[in-house]
Amino acid sequence: MVTIFNRKAAAPDTPEPIEKQGLSRRDLLKGGTVSLGAILVISGSSIIHPQFAWGLETSNLKPETMATLIQLARDIYPHDHIPDRFYAIAVKPYDAKTGEDPKTKKMIEDGIADLDKRAGKDGYIGLGWEDDRLAILRKVEDTPFFQTVRGGLVTGLYNQEEIWPLFGYEGESYSKGGYIARGFGDIEWL
């Protein structure tokens, strides 16, 4: 099992994967001094950090691939107020799917490898500025790989009920009696 920390693959599941990546548990609790926004923790076997209480197991895709997929997802649909875990949830199904379908696995692994290759020695994730990553994405946006990931995100990301409130969308309303007494016509600024 593999742990991914701050979008970087750590060593196989060991008692101290975090320290090996050069960040202490205390740094994690503080949110760390991380350049890429919210700290991402993926664990194959356990949830590493209660404050970011979510985990993601990769069984089929390389953990580095999954980490890059999460960055890719954010670059395709960047919402700065949406935490990483929602992007992780959105791309998580690819892990299971690639287990069932070698063609999908090849497409995803090759697609990510291509991004890394285009990015140079530190790979796609190593590009610090979104613009640099976007320059690469614009070159691959017509590929089946990109379109598959993008298309999947439309539902994978935006159909997560937990993110709706972050956009101000209130979702289901029948159980609350609709909006007839809850502001359907409450606009005042007009």
Next chain:
Amino acid sequence: MAAPFDLKDDSVVVIIGSGAGGGTLGNELAQKGIDVVILEAGARHEYEDFTNNEWDSFGQLAWVDKRTTSGDWRVAKDFPNLPAWIVKSVGGSTTHWAGASLRFQDHEFKALTHYGKVKGASLLDWPVTLAELEPYYAKAEDKMGVTRTNGIAGLPGNNNFKVLKAGADKLGYKECHTGNMAINSAERDDRMSCQQTGFCFQGCKWGAKWSTLYTEIPKGEKTGKLEVRPNSMAQKIEHDKSGKVTGVLYTDKDGKQQLQKARIVAVAGNSIESPRLLLNSESNMFPNGLANSSGQVGRNYMRHTTGSVYGIFEKPVHMYRGTTMAGIIRDEARHDPSRGFVGGYEMETLSLGLPFMAAFLDPGGWGRSFTSALDQYVNMAGLWIVGEDMPQEDNRITLHKDEKDKYGLPIANVNFSDHSNDIAMRNHAYEQGKALYEAIGATRVFPTPPYPSTHNLGTNRMSEKAKDGVVNKHGQSHDIKNLFVSDGSQFTTGGAENPTLTIVSLAIRQADYIAKEMAAKTI
């Protein structure tokens, strides 16, 4: 004889489809004492079963059997296997419709006369006039409880409407109100009033919006004269040596093929499935499909000239609260060629929830241009354009050469390309929508491309002469006397108005005609 009916009972009228056309026709005939079997391809979901969740509801209700697309419309690129957003469920697309119930304008029944010959368009006058249809419009409005008719109050305006109205006032539009809606503004017909829940497209869980599912169909069933068979997919209409139709071959709920005998068959499967069924019913006698001596079956497919405009404001709108289609501007619905196109368009509020907004705002779009729009979702107002599109011979439903459905029958291909008149109208409407929202302070405006078609029209069109169309003024096929078409595929032209009220009015009128002809033993 009381429902349920025997498969061998050849005295029944078999209707294919239970939506606005089929569901209404079924009840109207049953009320007159005529035995009816409705074959409905979809399952029966009652209104308690509906869900306030866009994708879940889509999975529950939408017709997602594979279709293919071609032509230059953007839907073919963005949604190649989903040309239409319509319903496969008892009640058909009346479960999903927004409720807008507008009469056609007089001149729209005579499009060829008023617009003249338009290059590339197959315009024709309807064989019926507004005057002939008015009594049936009145019956339909009463049946459906349309607001601002029959003394029924309009619905209250929600936030999205208030934004529209403020913009309409700034632009000097005169006819802007909360619409003629088949949504109860007060209890009526044993159905409760609108609770401003905001999921009209997902099926009204209150039953406040008219749908054949909980009006026409149970009323018809109560007479003992109407049987609805859900999960029954019609495959072929059979005929005898004389060319009269004799029954419908269908696959039942258990996947078994059945033949329901019939005295009369009425096709009401919406403008993609209806022509597909007629084409798939080809025989030695009718090698080009039933009712197709004119070669017009499947042709002249219309989908209304649509598009949406969404505006972003500095402060919240919460457009998703309340009735989805909460108001209308009718000023542009007139025929006024000085605008650079013939025919007209309506502007109606529309909202989508966040999941569907992500799917439809700019299909295929990505990056910050896209996401910064969604980030302002709560400050967004929206309107939908619905205008008359030009019928064109080659915009048509055909049978796919290779691909077949799970029963082995060719699937439908939907070919559509915009006419230059459609494009000129849409661009005009985009400009007006933009001006409207900017007039009241929108900081950003999105001309949003058409969604998969909700208004599918014209593929079995009415015509005076048999050579010009498929059915006569009663929806009776020119070729086969006991074969009728009862849905929007009858439309000769599309008008600017949402089609359901006209479909229902035609169905009421058709029921009178069928009853009269049955009594006279001519069919």
